[in-house]
Amino acid sequence: MDSKPSFAVVGAGMVGACCALYLQNEGFDVTLVDRGGPGEEASFGNLGGFGVASCPPAAMPGVLRKVPGMLLDAEAPLKLRWGHAVRALPWFLRFAANARRDRVEANAAARQSLLDKVHEAVDPLIAEAGAAHLMSRTGLMFTFESEASFRAASYAFDLRRRNGVQMDLLDGDEARQVQPALSPRVVRAYRVADFSHTVDPGGLVQALASLFERRGGRLERRTVRGFDLGPDGVRALRTDGGDMPVGNVVVAAGVWSRQFAAMLSTRVPLEAERGYHAMFRDTDVSMNGGIISVDRHLAVTPMAEGVRVGGVAEFAAPEAPPDPRIAAHVRRHGEALFPGLRGGRVTEWVGPRPSHPDSKPVIGRSPRFPNAYFAFGHDHLGLTMGGITGRLISELAAGRPASVDLAPFRPDRF
Ligand SMILES: Cc1cc2nc3c(=O)[nH]c(=O)nc-3n(C[C@H](O)[C@H](O)[C@H](O)COP(=O)(O)OP(=O)(O)OC[C@H]3O[C@@H](n4cnc5c(N)ncnc54)[C@H](O)[C@@H]3O)c2cc1C
DSSP states (O other), rough: OOOEEEEEEEEEEEHHHHHHHHHHHHHOOOEESSSSTTOOOOHHHHHOOOOTTTOOOSOOOOOOHHHHHOOOOOSSSSSOGGGGHHHHHHHHHHHTTSSSSHHHHHHHHHHHHHHHTTTHHHHHHHHHHOGGGGEOOOEEEESSSSSSHHHHHHHHHHHHTTTTTEEEEEEEHHHHHHTSOOHHHHHHHEEEOOOOSOOOOHHHHHHHHHHHHHHHEEEOOEEEEEEETTTTEEEEETTTTEEEEEEEEOOGGGGGGGHHHHHHHHOOOOEEEEEEEEEESOOOOOOSSSSETTTTTTTEEEEEEEEEEEEEEEEETTTSSOOOOHHHHHHHHHHSSGGGGTTTTEEEEEEEEEEESSOOEEEEOSSSTTTTEEEEEGGGGEEEEHHHHHHHHHHHTOOOOSOOOGGGGGTOOO
């Protein structure tokens, strides 16, 4: 009889897939449960960056002065569906509290503690999955279109530097030597040479899920509705296909984790910060690495199928229909940054980043049920942090000390 402890991981996005693989590394018997296929939600449409240069959290000093104006400005990257405002208000109040400089410094340091271990955790999984061809190590550039925006960002870049990010400062012409198709409006740039992206984020998660199955893991296509709870913890998942008995459970369901955490008596302020992308297909624009436009708050990445432009933070229900005005905004800004993109065939997408107001994920054991683990809320960095999150969950599950201090990521910190 097989006596290995069993785990059910709920959610087969980047985070759940990596948790499942790391739990297998420990010798556990693992089932990955998703209502759809692997990597079809937020993990599908992201910008593919392994964002090791992104320690600054979303709540930064001075953000409070900017938020009201941004919400009223159709061109600003922050959007709030007014029907969602009452629900989102407590999130924004906590977000405001996190803009204090001491909290910003602490949140950035906590994010960096995960970012420092991104590649050592995820690269072996990608290699074993045979997915190295989906990776590109061609660097990243943060671009500025005025001296004023360059100066305004000085604190954020100082924060990066103090957290160990290596960057070279370029003028506009030097930036265009790296990226010839870039708009002449760019006057300065920081280049991060040691930076990778995937050319197919959804394909990467599918490759990881295939590896999980090849190693003997089970992928179950079911909708999880709740848990059967006993005195010792979770006994079974309640699913649309009936009850699924479990020894342990990992909640890794992206933005949908909030309801599951609440069922396990842990309240988390997790909101859908929806992002949009425009995928320019059949384009002649060739790029050398990714771009983050500091002025336009969007990223541009060369993908296998074309050039992907994405960004925006829209607070709305995860399943709300996309707003065509926001999709047009993303497309227009992409074309302004890379004029050669104009006129091509474009497909659009919207998806929910799972975001906490302190820009940190929840990684840890349920405070109430010892056989339940939480791994969610990775906002703009879930692709990046999936691997290290999986490794940390597996360390806890195996009863070893975690290799990163997990205090900043505690589920009960809110
Ligand atoms: C425009 C945009 C750009 C981004 N760019 C980057 C980037 O460059 N780098 C980066 O690191 N991150 C980026 N992100 C963020 C990243 O995409 C997310 O943080 C990450 O995908 C979250 O992964 P996840 O596995 O937690 O959630 P998801 O990928 O959303 O997966 C959650 C899974 O749970 C499943 N699920 C939910 N409810 C149930 C249920 N009841 N039963 C069964 N299954 C269920 C879903 O079907 C889904 O498969 C970006 C996001 C957006 C929107």
